[in-house]
Amino acid sequence: MLFGKLGCVLLRRTCPYRGIVTIYRCHSQKSLKKLRICEALSQKETGEYVRIQGWIRSVRSQKELLFLHVNDGSSLESLQVVASSELDNRHLTFGCAVDISGNIVKSPHKKQNVELQANQIQVVGECNPVDFPFKVKERHGLEYVRQFPHLRCRTNTFASLLRIRSEATAAIQAYFKENHFVQIHTPVISSNDCEGAGELFQVESAGRDRSTDGESSGFFSVPAYLTVSGQLHLEVMAGAFPRVYTFGPTFRAENSQSRRHLAEFYMVEAELSFTDSLEDLLVVMENLFKSTTDCILSRCADDIALFHKYVAPGHKERLDLMVKNRFKVITYTEAIDVLNRSSEKFEFSTEWGCDLQTEHEKYLVKHCGNVPLFVINYPYDLKPFYARDNEDQPHTAAAVDLLVPGVGELCGGTLREERLELLHARLERMGLEDAYQWYLELRQFGSVPHGGFGMGFERYLQCVLGVENIKDVIPFPRFSHSCLL
């Protein structure tokens, strides 16, 4: 008899704050060793009396036994819990929160190592399965779960995404630490717009400090914006540290509903001093991509496999191709040549001097064998004031975009103009000399050749997981006409 030995008693009482609680009581729960589900699943020793907490993913009764699968977000796999079906199980439904104690025992099933023989089950939070938008054992599409930003973390796929996202964040930080970059917390509110990096959100105080007196109006007395890039602040720091990076929220008020754009996204940006070669940036971009990907492939194997099986079948092979091969490099001029020689009918111009559009980027990646592709040496006039020219190639800037399959532009970077006179002349021509006095001063006090790049973190996740829509790789997507929660 499963519970006879311990002499448990089935009790029902009313929980003061959460309705009915169903309990087999034998031990005080508080003093028990608490295990995360992933720890419980990897137990080698059986017989230990432990406590777990989580949410029910399935309930099944068979003869005199009740089988529950409980998940606490620590792994994709749920722990099987076995209880007596004599238990009052009315509140043990898909989605409810439970606190369970019992013995870890060897599982008779091949699929899992161990299971938990429950002695005590407490329903901490009930879940009405009729109203709950997700149904047991049903695979809901990403588009469907996107309608429930407050609940979608309860689905397997989105929980996997959040674990992968968390590990990828840690892997990026680890890459920079191992390579001696100093992390800089660049500001979220900024008075510069990184010259045209994107459309701006202006910041205003909603409270008492709002002033109405003409020139000095506003909380900061100058126009202030949510940052579109931490680059210029990193350039400040690159005057004292040879390698710096930042990784934080970035905002662009682009009126786009596209599957690649968000109004709030996370950007990884790095700046390297004492470098006068674009190649140095390419090496860091490629290594950052590969080391982060290797790391999450080993730490989140099950979670990534879920995406590659159900969300993007066939993507595993595409990703293998990306990680195993060297990234390709072509110049902008060669890219234009490829586009002009193709039989494809493009909507946008492919004349030298034009910016590459999504349709061009897609074609180029495919043409080069569906591996990541660096396009270098863009026309000088396409790039912002800070970009350095290539002295040996007239009219081109030392600028790079990294294009990846399925996503298009993942990273963008340039060598920065470090020569005071040339920078001054360019700012003067653009009427920006006054606004960028401080930037010019950086070139007066120990200036060195430097350059950097930015990588969109959500686009990176799209690329690795094969996710079509960027809204499905960020916990709370913000885009035009949508700011839920």
Ligand SMILES: NC(=O)C[C@H](N)C(=O)O
């Ligand atoms: N840090 C960078 O080079 C990124 C670049 N400023 C961008 O906004 O794309």
